[in-house]
Amino acid sequence: MSKKILIVDDDQEIRSYLSELLGDNGYETVTANDGAEAVDIAKSEKPDLITLDLEMPNEWGPRFYRKISQDDALKRTPVVVISGLNAIQYAIPKAIASLTKPFEPTQLLKIVKDAIG
Amino acid sequence: MFKKILLATSGAPSTFGAARVAFDMAKRYGAEVVVFNVMGVPTKAFSQVVNDVRTGEEIEVDDEYRAWVEEELKSTFEKQIESVEYAKIVTTTGVPSREILRAARAEDADLIVMGASSGDSSAYRKGYPGSTLQRVAKAARCPVMTVHRETASYWGGFGNIVFATDFSKQAENAFKFALNSAKELGCDLTLFHALDISGKVLDQNDIEDKLIAARARIRETYGPLMGDFKDFDIEVWEGVPYVEIVKIARERSADLIVLAHHSRELDPELASIGSTLEQVILRAGCPVVSVSKPDKV
Numbered sequence: 001m002s003k004k005i006l007i008v009d010d011d012q013e014i015r016s017y018l019s020e021l022l023g024d025n026g027y028e029t030v031t032a033n034d035g036a037e038a039v040d041i042a043k044s045e046k047p048d049l050i051t052l053d054l055e056m057p058n059e060w061g062p063r064f065y066r067k068i069s070q071d072d073a074l075k076r077t078p079v080v081v082i083s084g085l086n087a088i089q090y091a092i093p094k095a096i097a098s099l100t101k102p103f104e105p106t107q108l109l110k111i112v113k114d115a116i117g
Numbered sequence: 118m119f120k121k122i123l124l125a126t127s128g129a130p131s132t133f134g135a136a137r138v139a140f141d142m143a144k145r146y147g148a149e150v151v152v153f154n155v156m157g158v159p160t161k162a163f164s165q166v167v168n169d170v171r172t173g174e175e176i177e178v179d180d181e182y183r184a185w186v187e188e189e190l191k192s193t194f195e196k197q198i199e200s201v202e203y204a205k206i207v208t209t210t211g212v213p214s215r216e217i218l219r220a221a222r223a224e225d226a227d228l229i230v231m232g233a234s235s236g237d238s239s240a241y242r243k244g245y246p247g248s249t250l251q252r253v254a255k256a257a258r259c260p261v262m263t264v265h266r267e268t269a270s271y272w273g274g275f276g277n278i279v280f281a282t283d284f285s286k287q288a289e290n291a292f293k294f295a296l297n298s299a300k301e302l303g304c305d306l307t308l309f310h311a312l313d314i315s316g317k318v319l320d321q322n323d324i325e326d327k328l329i330a331a332r333a334r335i336r337e338t339y340g341p342l343m344g345d346f347k348d349f350d351i352e353v354w355e356g357v358p359y360v361e362i363v364k365i366a367r368e369r370s371a372d373l374i375v376l377a378h379h380s381r382e383l384d385p386e387l388a389s390i391g392s393t394l395e396q397v398i399l400r401a402g403c404p405v406v407s408v409s410k411p412d413k414v
Contacts, residue, residue, distance in 0.1 A: 060273030066370035090268040090402060093367065 003116045004028045006047035008038040008064065009082070010056040014101070018051060018082075021105050022112070035059025039067050042074055048116045051108075054083040054091055065092050078115045080108070118301045119148045123226035125217045125253070126154055127170050128193050132232040134270035138262070138404050139230040140197035140204075145274045146302070148227075149203035152194060153220050155213040156186050167210050178210055214252035226259055227413055228406075233265035233398050250398075251390050254378055259413035260294050262406045263398045272372035272403055279307045279371040281362045283393075284334060287377035287409070292339055294406065294414035295375040296346065306349040307369060308335050311361035328353050359396035367402055374401055378409035 005027050007018045012033075019029045030045050032038035036059035042050065050068075054061040061081065068074040081088050081098040089098040097111045124139040126132040136152075143150045157167030157176055169176045176182060190206050191198065198204045209216050221229050234247030254261045264270050280295035282288040292308075299306040310331045314324065331353045343349065352365060366374050379391040390407070398405045408414060 054271045055273070058273075060271060062272050062370060063274070063276055063372065066277065069370065085267070085271060087266070087268045088271075090266065091271045093402075 002026055002028045003048040004030065004045060005112070006038065006042055006045060006050045007031045008033075008035065008050060008056075008061070009053040010034060011053070014053070014082075018108075021108070025109055027112070035061060035064030035067075038064050042068055042077070043071065046073065047077060049112060050077055050079045051082050052079050052092070052095070054081065054085055054088060062091055065095075069094075080111055080115075082108075118297060119146045119227050121149045121151065121224055121226050121228075123151045123153050123217070123221050123224060123229045125213075125220075125229060125231040125249075126152060126190075127213075128154060128190050129171060131234065134264040134267045135230050135232045135262075136194055136197060137270040138264050138272075140194070140201055141270075141273055142230075143201040143204070147202070149205075150198075150201055151220070151224050151226065152190060152198070152204060152206045153217060154186065154190055154206070154208045155211055155216045156183070156208050157210050158212055159210055170213065183208060214249045214256075217249070217253050218256050221257060221259060228260055228262055229253060229257055230262045230264065230404075233263050254390050254407050255409060258410050260406045260408045262404050264404045265399055266402065269401055269403050269405075275302050275304050275373045277305045277307070277369060277371045278373045278375060279309055279362070279366045279369065280375045281309045281311070281358070281393075281397075282335070282339075283310070283358070283377070284338065285377060287379060290411045290414050291375050291377040291406075291408040292342070293411070294408045296342065297414060298373070298375070299348065300346055304348070304373075306346070307365065307371065308339055308349060308351050309362065309365050310335060310353045311358040312353065312355040313358050314355045315357045324355050328355065359393045359400070362393070362397050363400045363402070372403045374403060374405045376405065376407055378407045 005022050007015050007029055009015050010033050015031045022029050030041055032041045034056045052061045078096045081092055081095045084101040096115055119142055122139050122143060124136055126136060139150050142148055155170055157169045160166045165178050166175055167178055186208050187206055233250050278295050278299050280292055312327050312331060332351055335351045376394045394407055
């Protein structure tokens with residue numbers, strides 16, 4: 001059974017690109033365009049990994065992370081931060097990795113493979 | 118509560134975090150942002166020649182220079198200004214701290230938002246907040262929010278406030294601000310006290326007795342003031358206060374820390390910024406509000 005990844009980003013192009021990249025490499029993907037929507041999707045879809053943007057229209061990445069950290073079923077889900085902002089490694093210190101846009105696809109794939117196979 | 122926000126900015130990248138928070142608050146809570154910039158410090162009293170705050174160069178302030186500075190600020194914050202309903206740019210010359218305080222009074226600002234220092238040197242970033250923040254935090258009638266590390270501005274709105282208390286008289290005003298913010302913005306509130314054991318080797322029973330006493334003191338001091346507000350926790354543990362405040366905020370994913378401006382000196386006109394607050398401002402992963410006066414809490 002393929003592993004499921006939740007892609008959280010307000011940029012449609014990034015969502016499509018990541019869906020394609022991860023889909024082509026054998027992962028199932030679901031997407032959310034905002035942190036608020038992403039909480040519901042994470043609860044219903046139970047992803048194996050989450051890629052997370054930081055600055056979004058309503059609910060920003062760190063607050064989404066706080067919400068899933070309080071959910072017993074989701075709190076151990078690995079999170080990869082993908083954002084264009086500076087100093088993002090400090091935004092969610094417990095994320096397994098932080099990638100600054102534009103990022104190397106091979107680097108993301110390696111992070112994902114190391115985390116969930 | 119947050120109807121008018123004074124964003125004090127030199128336009129330098131070190132203030133971008135403060136700008137992100139100020140504009141996001143304005144968008145979320147329907148506030149007006151006054152983008153306030155002190156262009157330069159007059160070289161002599163009433164002189165038209167000033168030292169530019171960014172470059173240090175001597176500049177003659179005329180209409181052309183004013184227009185150029187305004188245009189620079191407009192283009193720097195263009196997207197953010199467009200994203201809010203009410204924003205205006207105000208520029209002036211003078212000593213920055215005095216002009217910021219003057220503008221906050223004139224605009225009747227509910228909150229001043231600023232960076233901790235314009236310097237990007239490691240000495241500044243590690244050591245202490247700049248003199249402008251120190252003077253503004255001390256004398257402002259309204260709470261002062263500082264956003265120092267850029268990562269402190271990546272929250273988007275407030276949902277989880279940490280109020281750190283040392284049980285000083287000054288902490289009462291900070292508590293009122295924290296509670297009112299939590300009520301108005303629908304936040305969780307953590308009342309936190311760090312038992313200072315730096316440089317001491319205490320018996321463990323002694324430490325735990327003090328922790329129990331501190332928890333009881335928080336309940337007695339702040340419990341009766343809560344009214345019908347229920348979304349609060351009490352947390353007390355031992356350590357070095359500034360380290361523990363930064364740590365609890367990080368562990369709880371707090372998006373706002375509220376502290377009193379000082380504790381030891383009772384006269385607010387004399388007290389300088391407390392060393393704990395100073396270190397929390399420089400290290401926190403979220404905005405920090407310091408409260409000195411009771412006027413706007």
